[in-house]
Amino acid sequence: MxxxxxxxxxxxxxxxxxxxxxxxxxxxxxxxxxxxxxxxxxxxxxxxxxxxxxxxxxxxxxxxxxxxxxxxxxxxxxxxxxxxxxxxxxxxxxxxxxxxxxxxxxxxxxxxxxxxxxxxxxxxxxxxxxxxxxxxxxxxxxxxxxxxxxxxxxxxxxxxxxxxxxxxxxxxxxxxxxxMDYQSAEAEQAIVDLRTDGLDPQWRAKVVELVRSTREHEDIRFGSSVRGAIDVARLAVELARMRSTPTDDWHVGLAAARVSLSGRIRLQDACDRTPEQVITDLYVDVFGAEPVAPEDHSDSDPEGSPGEP
CATH class of the missing domain: 3.40.50.300 (P-loop containing nucleotide triphosphate hydrolases)
Known part of the structure; x- marks a missing residue:
C-alpha cells in the first residue's frame, strides 16, 4: 500500500x-x-x-x-x-x-x-x-x-x-x-554512535569497517548502508545480554552480522556462495579468526605419568 x-x-x-x-x-x-x-x-x-x-x-x-x-x-x-x-x-x-x-x-x-x-x-x-x-x-x-x-x-x-x-x-x-554518496568512516561511526548507547569505540569502528567492506567485495554487487552497522550493533547488544556475554564476543558479533547484513547485500550473478558465507568471510577479515577454545583437561589423571600405560 x-x-x-x-x-x-x-x-x-x-x-x-x-x-x-x-x-x-x-x-x-x-x-x-x-x-x-x-x-x-x-x-x-x-x-x-x-x-x-x-x-x-x-x-x-x-x-x-x-x-x-x-x-x-x-x-x-x-x-x-x-x-x-x-x-x-x-x-x-x-x-x-x-x-x-x-x-x-x-x-x-x-x-x-x-x-x-x-x-x-x-x-x-x-x-x-x-x-x-x-x-x-x-x-x-x-x-x-x-x-x-x-x-x-x-x-x-x-x-x-x-x-x-x-x-x-x-x-x-x-x-x-x-x-549523495556514502559518507566517510568517521561520519558513519558518528551515525552509529548517535543511534546506539554505550558501545566500545574500537568495536564500533570495526562494525563500521565490516559494513563498508561489503561495498568493495568482488562477490557483492551492492553493499550495505550504514543502517546495517546500526542493526549489527543493536542486535549484538541484545544478543549478548541474552547470552550473558560481552557485546564484543566474537560469536555474538558474527551472529548479529549475518542476520543484519545478509539481506542487505546483493551478490554478483556469478557468485556461487550464500550471502551468509560472504558475510562470514568479511567478518573474519575484520574481527579475526574464530577464537580457539582452551582445551579441557578435567578428565585427565593428574597423578599419572606420561609413561604409564
Missing amino acids: TQASSVGPASRGGPTEVIQRAAEAELLEAALLSGAHVLLEGPPGTGKSTLLRRVASARHIPFVMVEGNAELTPSRLIGHFDPALVLSKGYVPEIFEDGPLLEALRTGGLLYVEELNRIPEETLNVLLTAMSELEINVPRLGRVAAAAGFALVAAMNPFDAVGTARVSGALYDRTCRIS
Whole structure:
C-alpha cells in the first residue's frame, strides 16, 4: 500500500541530525530558495530523507512525504472524491480528499517522493505537470494552484535495477540534481554512535569497517548502508545480554552480522556462495579468526605419568 505522511514543520521519524552533509544541505536549501525542484540521487542509507527533513524543519515549512512504488497511481497522488458522499452531495469541493500532491500544493510545502524510479509513468507525468505549471487541473474539482513555497524533492537509488523504471530526460530537465554518496568512516561511526548507547569505540569502528567492506567485495554487487552497522550493533547488544556475554564476543558479533547484513547485500550473478558465507568471510577479515577454545583437561589423571600405560 502507498504510504503518505504530512509531518509539518517539525519533522518526525527519528533523529534529524545530519552528519557530514553541510555542503549538500547548503546546495539543497539554495535550490529550494531559488524555486527549483530537486532530485537527490544516491544509494540507500546516505541520509537523503534525513537531509530534507532537516532543511524543511529549519525553514519551518510543511513537509509531505510519499513512498514511491507501483501502487502510487495518479488518483492516490492527487486525491479523490469520497464515493459515499458523492451519492448524496454530488461532486462538491468540500468532499474531495486531498492526496499528498494537493496537500503540498495548497500549503506551499515540500512534496518528498521516495524511490522516484519505482512509480508508474502516468503518475510521473502528473508530477511533471505540477512541477512545470505549478498547478494542476483535477476533473470535477477544477484548478488547484501552488501556494508560495511549493517544491518537489524526489529521491532515488540510480544503481538499483530491480523493479525500477528509467527516469525520463523530462524529469532531469525540470530538476536540480544533488548526488549523495556514502559518507566517510568517521561520519558513519558518528551515525552509529548517535543511534546506539554505550558501545566500545574500537568495536564500533570495526562494525563500521565490516559494513563498508561489503561495498568493495568482488562477490557483492551492492553493499550495505550504514543502517546495517546500526542493526549489527543493536542486535549484538541484545544478543549478548541474552547470552550473558560481552557485546564484543566474537560469536555474538558474527551472529548479529549475518542476520543484519545478509539481506542487505546483493551478490554478483556469478557468485556461487550464500550471502551468509560472504558475510562470514568479511567478518573474519575484520574481527579475526574464530577464537580457539582452551582445551579441557578435567578428565585427565593428574597423578599419572606420561609413561604409564
